[in-house]
Each structure stands twice: as C-alpha cells, then as structure tokens.
Amino acid sequence: MEDLFRLFEELPRQGPGSFSATKRALEAAKPLLKNPVVLDIGCGTGKQTTDLASLLPGARIIGTDVYPGFLQKLRNWSAENPEAAEIKPVAMSMFDPSVKPGSIDMIWSEGAIYIMGFSEGLQKWRSFLKPGGFLVVSEVTWLKDDIPDEIEQFWMKYYPAIKDIQGNIDAAVQEGFETVENFTLEREAWWEDYYSPIESSFSELEKLFKDSKIASEELKTLKTEMEMHRKYGDCYSYQFYILRKD
Ligand SMILES: C[S@@+](CC[C@H](N)C(=O)[O-])C[C@H]1O[C@@H](n2cnc3c(N)ncnc32)[C@H](O)[C@@H]1O
Structure with missing residues (x-):
C-alpha cells in the first residue's frame, strides 16, 4: 500500500479537480460562512485544501488523510503562506474520524x-456538522442515460455504485441533506493536474515501481482509465454536490 501512496505523492493532485471548480463550489456556501471550521476529508497532498485556505483566510481548516506522507506537503505550504487560513493536518481514517459531533x-x-x-459517507459525516452546515463533495457520476457498454463495464468493475446526478441527489435527501447546487467538473480538469503528469512520466514510473505489484497494477489501470476518458469523457465526470444539513 505504501508504494501506491508513493506513486501518487509527487503528483499535483491525487484525483481530477481544478481551482475553478473548488472556487465555484465554495461560492455556493461562502455567503453563509463566517470564519468557519472546515474539515477536508481524504485531502491527499492538499491542492484543494490550500485553495480553500487562500479563498477563506478567516477559516480554520483541518486537512485529513489516512496517509501521513501526503500531509507533510500541507505543513510545508502553511509555513510558506502565513497570510492564508490556518491548516491543521491530521492523519485519520474517514471511516472513523476523531471529530466532535456538531463541531464543523x-x-x-x-x-x-x-x-x-x-x-x-454522507450518513457517517453528517453528525460532525453543525445544524445548517455544508457538505461539499465531488463524486464520479453518469452524465447521460445512454451509456456505451464498454464504459459501463469499466465502471461496473471499478465502482459499481456509480449513479447519475438525480440518483446522488436522491441519496443526499435520504441522508438528511438539501442540495444547494451541483455542477460538473470540466473535462480538462481530469488531465491538467492529474492524467497528463502521469502520462508524461509513465515509462519512468513503470521503471521506478517495477518491483511493486500493487503500483504496477495501478499504473495499468490508470492507462485504461485514460483511454476510457479520451473515448467516453462525455458520459461521466466528477459532479460537485453542495449539500446543506437539514
Ligand atoms: C482520489 S484521492 C483524492 C485526494 C484529493 N482530495 C484530491 O482531490 O486530489 C483519495 C484520497 O483519499 C485518501 N484515503 C484513502 N483511504 C482513506 C481513508 N480510509 N481515510 C482517509 N483518507 C483515505 C487517499 O490517501 C487519497 O489521498
């Protein structure tokens, strides 16, 4: 597992995303937030955490991830950007975060x-929010009704729980949230800070991790993922859901 984390450690981000999407999602919640306490779950090396710290200088942000190595980057960034919001990196699992109920x-x-x-996730994390608190998540989501077999089979293998937008909105209602806004992550955001850096150093990564079964398998999967995205990137994307606790 350590190899898998090392593979992703040098990337600008550990999944698709962009500054403009983070900013847009924040705009939906920002007018109602005053010096908020923010909990970033599964923050990785923290690109979106540091974007939030710049956009919300009065906030207190807790950046959490299961892999402590990622969190060192957050520490370094905070030391170099004292004008941004305070970020407290904490290694913890999203399955059982040690967070006081109703404190976020x-x-x-x-x-x-x-x-x-x-x-x-919605069910577990809801209890940590204050009444009326926000939960902002991005989740891979079908964007069309008519899905070609090849890409459907791909996602059934890797994430069979994938839903369409309405399916996720319904799930949010079921878990006690209102959807304030939702929007689709732009197609280029899969590439700029995520697939392209992997693709451009692919052979070096293959050499570097040739003795690691888990990392070599992940590289193969990433290659297929990139092919799938080139072919079918109009059928699915990350959808941002800006949810408010009822
Ligand atoms: C796809 S990455 C997204 C990282 C970051 N939010 C981004 O968009 O770049 C998923 C993150 O979840 C973290 N993770 C995996 N299992 C976890 C767990 N049980 N608890 C907390 N974080 C976990 C991984 O270490 C990784 O940083």
Whole structure:
C-alpha cells in the first residue's frame, strides 16, 4: 500500500479537480460562512485544501488523510503562506474520524467519498456538522442515460455504485441533506493536474515501481482509465454536490 501512496505523492493532485471548480463550489456556501471550521476529508497532498485556505483566510481548516506522507506537503505550504487560513493536518481514517459531533461548519471532500460509498459517507459525516452546515463533495457520476457498454463495464468493475446526478441527489435527501447546487467538473480538469503528469512520466514510473505489484497494477489501470476518458469523457465526470444539513 505504501508504494501506491508513493506513486501518487509527487503528483499535483491525487484525483481530477481544478481551482475553478473548488472556487465555484465554495461560492455556493461562502455567503453563509463566517470564519468557519472546515474539515477536508481524504485531502491527499492538499491542492484543494490550500485553495480553500487562500479563498477563506478567516477559516480554520483541518486537512485529513489516512496517509501521513501526503500531509507533510500541507505543513510545508502553511509555513510558506502565513497570510492564508490556518491548516491543521491530521492523519485519520474517514471511516472513523476523531471529530466532535456538531463541531464543523463545512466538510469538504474532493474525489474521496467513493472510498466509503456516497450514501455511507454522507450518513457517517453528517453528525460532525453543525445544524445548517455544508457538505461539499465531488463524486464520479453518469452524465447521460445512454451509456456505451464498454464504459459501463469499466465502471461496473471499478465502482459499481456509480449513479447519475438525480440518483446522488436522491441519496443526499435520504441522508438528511438539501442540495444547494451541483455542477460538473470540466473535462480538462481530469488531465491538467492529474492524467497528463502521469502520462508524461509513465515509462519512468513503470521503471521506478517495477518491483511493486500493487503500483504496477495501478499504473495499468490508470492507462485504461485514460483511454476510457479520451473515448467516453462525455458520459461521466466528477459532479460537485453542495449539500446543506437539514
Ligand atoms: C482520489 S484521492 C483524492 C485526494 C484529493 N482530495 C484530491 O482531490 O486530489 C483519495 C484520497 O483519499 C485518501 N484515503 C484513502 N483511504 C482513506 C481513508 N480510509 N481515510 C482517509 N483518507 C483515505 C487517499 O490517501 C487519497 O489521498
């Protein structure tokens, strides 16, 4: 597992995302937030965490990930950017975060809730929010009704719980959230900070991790993922859901 984390450690981000999407999602919640306490779950090396810290200088942000190595980057960034919001990096699992119930104004989680499952994550994390608190997540989502077999089979293998937009909105209602806004992550955001850096150093990565079964398998999967995205990137994307606790 350590090899898998090392593979992703040098990337600008560990999943698809962009500054403009983070900013857009924040705009939906920002007018209602005053010096909020923000919990970023599965923050990785923290690109979106540091974007939030720049956009919300009065906030207190807790950046959490299961892999402590990622969190060092957050520490370094905070030391170099004292004018931004305070970031406290904490290594913890999203399955059982040590967070006081009702203590958080906004939970943020880009590209990570799938690890628990969308509904399971919403259910577990809801209790950490203050009444009226926000939960902002991005989740891989079908964008069309008519899905070609090849891409359907791909996602059935890697994430059979994938739903369409309405399916996720319904799941959010079921778990006690209102959907304030939702929007689709732009197609280029899969490439700029994520697939392209992997693709451009692919042979070096293959050499570097040739003795690691888990990392070599992941590289193969990433190659297929990139092919699938080139072919079918109009059928699915990360959808941002800006949810408010009822
Ligand atoms: C797809 S990455 C997304 C990272 C980051 N939010 C981004 O968008 O670049 C998923 C993240 O979840 C973390 N993760 C995996 N299992 C976890 C767990 N049980 N608890 C907390 N974080 C976990 C991984 O280490 C990784 O950083």
